[in-house]
Amino acid sequence: MRAFAxxxxxxxxxxxxxxxxxxxxxxYTSPNPLVGAVVLDPSGTLVGEGFHARAGEPHAEVGAxxxxxxxxxxxxxxxxxxxxxxxxxxxxxxxxxIKAGIARVVVALTDPDPRVAGGGLKRxxxxxxEVISGVLEAEAAQQxxxxxxxxxxxxPWGLLKWAMSLDGRTALPNxxxxxxxxxxxxxxxxxLRAQCDAVIVGGGTVRADDPLLTSRGLRSPEPLRVVLSRxxxxxxQAQIWDQSVAPTLVVHGQDAPAEARDRLEALGLQREVLPxxxxxxxxxxxxxxGCNRVLWECGPELAAAAxxxxxxxxxxxxxxxxxxxxxxxxxxxxxxxxxAMEEVVVLQGLCQQRLTDDLLLQVxxxxxxxxx
Amino acid sequence: MRAFAxxxxxxxxxxxxxxxxxxxxxxYTSPNPLVGAVVLDPSGTLVGEGFHARAGEPHAEVGAxxxxxxxxxxxxxxxxxxxxxxxxxxxxxxxxxIKAGIARVVVALTDPDPRVAGGGLKRxxxxxxEVISGVLEAEAAQQxxxxxxxxxxxxPWGLLKWAMSLDGRTALPNxxxxxxxxxxxxxxxxxLRAQCDAVIVGGGTVRADDPLLTSRGLRSPEPLRVVLSRxxxxxxQAQIWDQSVAPTLVVHGQDAPAEARDRLEALGLQREVLPxxxxxxxxxxxxxxGCNRVLWECGPELAAAAxxxxxxxxxxxxxxxxxxxxxxxxxxxxxxxxxAMEEVVVLQGLCQQRLTDDLLLQVxxxxxxxxx
Numbered sequence: 001m002r003a004f005a006x007x008x009x010x011x012x013x014x015x016x017x018x019x020x021x022x023x024x025x026x027x028y029t030s031p032n033p034l035v036g037a038v039v040l041d042p043s044g045t046l047v048g049e050g051f052h053a054r055a056g057e058p059h060a061e062v063g064a065x066x067x068x069x070x071x072x073x074x075x076x077x078x079x080x081x082x083x084x085x086x087x088x089x090x091x092x093x094x095x096x097x098i099k100a101g102i103a104r105v106v107v108a109l110t111d112p113d114p115r116v117a118g119g120g121l122k123r124x125x126x127x128x129x130e131v132i133s134g135v136l137e138a139e140a141a142q143q144x145x146x147x148x149x150x151x152x153x154x155x156p157w158g159l160l161k162w163a164m165s166l167d168g169r170t171a172l173p174n175x176x177x178x179x180x181x182x183x184x185x186x187x188x189x190x191x192l193r194a195q196c197d198a199v200i201v202g203g204g205t206v207r208a209d210d211p212l213l214t215s216r217g218l219r220s221p222e223p224l225r226v227v228l229s230r231x232x233x234x235x236x237q238a239q240i241w242d243q244s245v246a247p248t249l250v251v252h253g254q255d256a257p258a259e260a261r262d263r264l265e266a267l268g269l270q271r272e273v274l275p276x277x278x279x280x281x282x283x284x285x286x287x288x289x290g291c292n293r294v295l296w297e298c299g300p301e302l303a304a305a306a307x308x309x310x311x312x313x314x315x316x317x318x319x320x321x322x323x324x325x326x327x328x329x330x331x332x333x334x335x336x337x338x339x340a341m342e343e344v345v346v347l348q349g350l351c352q353q354r355l356t357d358d359l360l361l362q363v364x365x366x367x368x369x370x371x372x
Numbered sequence: 373m374r375a376f377a378x379x380x381x382x383x384x385x386x387x388x389x390x391x392x393x394x395x396x397x398x399x400y401t402s403p404n405p406l407v408g409a410v411v412l413d414p415s416g417t418l419v420g421e422g423f424h425a426r427a428g429e430p431h432a433e434v435g436a437x438x439x440x441x442x443x444x445x446x447x448x449x450x451x452x453x454x455x456x457x458x459x460x461x462x463x464x465x466x467x468x469x470i471k472a473g474i475a476r477v478v479v480a481l482t483d484p485d486p487r488v489a490g491g492g493l494k495r496x497x498x499x500x501x502e503v504i505s506g507v508l509e510a511e512a513a514q515q516x517x518x519x520x521x522x523x524x525x526x527x528p529w530g531l532l533k534w535a536m537s538l539d540g541r542t543a544l545p546n547x548x549x550x551x552x553x554x555x556x557x558x559x560x561x562x563x564l565r566a567q568c569d570a571v572i573v574g575g576g577t578v579r580a581d582d583p584l585l586t587s588r589g590l591r592s593p594e595p596l597r598v599v600l601s602r603x604x605x606x607x608x609q610a611q612i613w614d615q616s617v618a619p620t621l622v623v624h625g626q627d628a629p630a631e632a633r634d635r636l637e638a639l640g641l642q643r644e645v646l647p648x649x650x651x652x653x654x655x656x657x658x659x660x661x662g663c664n665r666v667l668w669e670c671g672p673e674l675a676a677a678a679x680x681x682x683x684x685x686x687x688x689x690x691x692x693x694x695x696x697x698x699x700x701x702x703x704x705x706x707x708x709x710x711x712a713m714e715e716v717v718v719l720q721g722l723c724q725q726r727l728t729d730d731l732l733l734q735v736x737x738x739x740x741x742x743x744x
Contacts, residue, residue: 166689166719166733167705168540176713304697317538319691321735323717325676325708333539336697341548345695347538352724352731359724361538361731363693 008132011106014038014078015136019108019143021051021060022080027195027219028054031290033111033147035060037079039068042103047071055290059084061093065100073101080140082111082133085120094123104130108140112151145364146293149313155283158311160296160303161192162332163318163358170300173326175208184356185318192316194219197291198249200282202302203229212239213297214246222246223295226286228302230277232260241267251285253277279306304334307345312365315347319359380504383478386410386450387508391480391515393423393432394452399567399591400426403662405483405519407432409451411440414475419443427662431456433465437472445473452512454483454505457492466495476502480512484523517736518665521685527655530683532668532675533564534704535690535730542672545698547580556728557690564688566591569663570621572654574674575601584611585669586618594618595667598658600674602649604632613639623657625649651678676706679717684737687719691731 021036029035029052037060039048048071050063058066061083065072083093083105097105105124110133111117125131141148146157163181164170171177179186193199194215205211206227213225225240225248232252240248249270252261256273264271274281279302286294296306306312317332338344347363354360393408401407401424409432411420420443422435430438433455437444455465455477469477477496482505483489497503513520518529535553536542543549551558565571566587577583578599585597597612597620604624612620621642624633628645636643646653651674658666668678678684689704710716719735726732 164540165716166687166722166735168536168703172710172713172716173707174711176711179713300699307695307697315538319733321719321722321733323679323705323708323719324710325679325705326710327672327707331540331703333695333697335545335699336695338544338696338698339546339548341544341551344537344544347693347695348729350538350693350729350731352726354724357720357722359722359733361691361693363538 008106008135011078011132011135014040015080015106015108015140017049018060018078018080019136019139021049022143024051025053027197030147030197030292031055031150033081033144035079035081037061037064037077039064039072039102040076040078041068041071042074044076047075056089059090059093062090062096065096065102068100074103076104076106077102078106078135080108081144082107082109082116082118082120083124084111084113084116085123086115092120094120094127097124098127098129102129104132106135107131107133108136109144112148114151145313150287150292154287155280155311156197156286156291156294157313158283158294158296158306159192159196159314159316160306160312161189161316161318162303163320164332165320165322165324167323167325168331169324169326170332171208171330172324175330177209177330180322180324181318181320181358182356185320185358185360188318188355188360190214190216190218193223193295196223196293196295198224198226198286198294200226200228200294200296200298202298203227203232203234204299204301205297206234206238206240208299210235210239211297212245224249224289224291226251226282226294228252228277228279228282228298230256232256232264234260236263241269243268251277251282278309279311280309283311300331300334303332304336307333308336314364315362317361318355319361321357321359380478380507383450383504383507386412387452387478387480387512389421390432390450390452391508391511393421394515396423397425399569402519402569402664403427403522405453405516407451407453409433409436409449411436411444411474412448412450413440413443414446416448419447428461431462431465434462434468437468437474440472446475448476448478449474450478450507452480453516454479454481454488454490454492455496456483456485456488457495458487464492466492466499469496470499470501474501476504478507479503479505480508481516484520486523517685522659522664526659527652527683528569528658528663528666529685530655530666530668530678531564531568531686531688532678532684533561533688533690534675535692536704537692537694537696539695539697540703541696541698542704543580543702544696547702549581549702552694552696553690553692553730554728557692557730557732560690560727560732562586562588562590565595565667568595568665568667570596570598570658570666572598572600572666572668572670574670575599575604575606576671576673577669578606578610578612580671582607582611583669584617596621596661596663598623598654598666600624600649600651600654600670602628604628604636606632608635613641615640623649623654650681651683652681655683672703672706675704676708679705680708686736687734689733690727691733693729693731
């Protein structure tokens with residue numbers, strides 16, 4: 001393997017195409033990463049394209065090689081992530097590449113999965129394949145930030161989203177909150193859910209808003225709807241109890257009353273007991289269930305706890321051009337314990353976007369400067 | 373006088389120049405409007421420019437005519453506001469124009485002042501001067517929105533400004549609020565104050581923040597600092613008691629204790645008693661004092677009252693990319709009494725602008741579609 005050199009810039013347009021291919025499966029590959037690949041024949045002509053569509057289905061390299069057929073022999077594969085060298089649900093891609101006679105492998109990002117972690121590139125190099133790594137590495141790390149975060153920390157990438165009025169309110173004093181944002185922003189939320197593996201609320205949100213929490217069919221299957229409720233004081237009737245639309249998981253603490261647990265069982269809901277009924281415990285459970293990216297759509301107390309327990313890597317705030325007012329009105333975040341302005345969370349790199357009349361502000365909390 | 377016709381488009385570039393000239397005195401002309409004028413000789417060559425610099429000083433037309441001298445005879449004057457026809461602190465501009473032999477007067481906006489209100493244009497027309505009105509009328513109305521609003525309603529144009537974190541907080545739970553926004557946004561606030569005739573706070577803001585409330589020298593004299601305090605429970609020491617930097621007016625209700633009134637007198641502060649200690653009463657007092665445009669920099673309760681009493685025509689919210697949190701933390705607006713989402717204030721035409729890391733959102737509440 002050699003470091004990225006000026007001459008390797010010729011691979012950048014192909015890597016962009018591979019990243020585009022990878023993005024086609026955004027939201028569908030968990031617990032796997034997004035991966036795209038293109039194969040060029042020895043003359044540099046495109047002969048194959050592929051992407052990883054879903055866990056359990058062929059890897060991007062295999063699809064691209066299949067398209068290329070014999071034309072791959074002596075050619076180059078450009079792939080967004082280091083090819084795997086281990087037997088998972090599918091055989092190692094390194095073996096497939098060597099067998100196909102690929103002469104050169106160009107990679108964006110080293111796979112942080114400890115079963116790979118450079119081993120794939122080493123195996124290729126040992127087999128006499130030229131290996132170039134680091135082409136559009138930052139873009140690839142950004143694309144797979146959720147996967148990389150989950151592999152490194154054992155927790156899914158958390159995105160906290162709220163909609164508030166220009167005066168910082170998420171509900172009227174009487175609790176009414178439908179709708180603060182306009183239809184464009186609500187459609188954007190449906191698309192956001194489609195990119196996530198789970199959507200998390202607390203019991204309070206179920207009681208106050210009775211939300212549906214689906215992508216409205218933009219993703220199939222719908223993301224897992226998760227209710228975190230310490231005491232299981234949940235309503236008998238709620239839209240999310242209907243699992244014909246989307247699956248629902250209720251997680252609760254060890255002190256939740258037995259009768260409430262029985263009631264959930266009777267509803268046919270999935271249920272898990274957390275050792276501590278806290279966001280960080282929930283994250284471990286969701287990572288084990290294969291979630292790379294989860295969306296927090298909860299009330300202020302749970303949002304504050306998720307932030308404090310480092311379960312939020314990204315924020316998205318929709319600001320509606322409305323004034324709600326109200327001294328006891330609900331605001332996005334509960335107590336964070338700050339005593340001085342020097343202690344508060346300072347966000348770098350706020351991005352803004354219009355959603356018709358509403359304004360979307362997005363920011364990443366975890367720096368991506370050291371992606372792998 | 374005739375209506376705006378296609379041929380009158382040739383005046384638009386000159387009117388733009390007249391508007392630019394008018395803007396040079398932004399913040400200085402109250403209670404008068406901003407006015408700019410250019411004079412062309414009979415061949416269409418620019419021979420004079422003028423603007424109204426300050427109440428009591430010559431009107432724009434007079435300055436432009438003085439520059440033009442004899443070259444104005446048979447020429448055209450392009451002026452942003454209808455020339456006055458009454459004796460104020462200076463003689464009527466209509467007489468000066470007729471005397472100078474001006475053949476054509478091109479005007480953007482009719483003066484809403486009942487002492488003028490079309491009378492200036494009529495007088496010119498009666499004297500045989502060609503009069504064209506309505507050139508860049510909307511731009512001129514926008515430039516003088518504060519003056520027009522004050523003349524029509526008897527109240528100054530009110531601008532409510534706040535700075536809040538991304539989670540809608542204007543202070544930490546312990547009251548600390550310096551500084552939520554960055555230095556660029558704070559400098560922008562100084563410029564904003566320089567465009568206003570008065571800056572209003574409540575007693576709570578004086579107690580909590582001890583603000584200086586000046587333009588930091590960007591305007592001379594500094595805007596009037598106004599404290600609205602029902603009971604005069606104000607601190608003995610406060611930056612705004614020092615009137616060597618800027619004048620300070622304390623307004624209070626009729627039930628304010630006599631000893632508190634005496635204490636203010638001893639400090640040498642200006643003082644006024646309101647019939648009712650409410651924003652709308654204060655607005656009448658400030659209009660009488662010649663304020664066209666005032667800035668509300670107050671806490672949530674006073675801001676909510678000002679909004680409810682139609683004392684706010686424009687909002688400016690600075691959003692800092694910070695998270696403050698806190699259940700009892702201060703937010704921009706107090707109770708507005710809304711019970712359903714259909715009742716809330718909906719703002720049209722939100723404008724956004726970056727102030728380095730902060731985001732400035734601005735919106736006008738009063739429609740300007742019917743400017744005169």
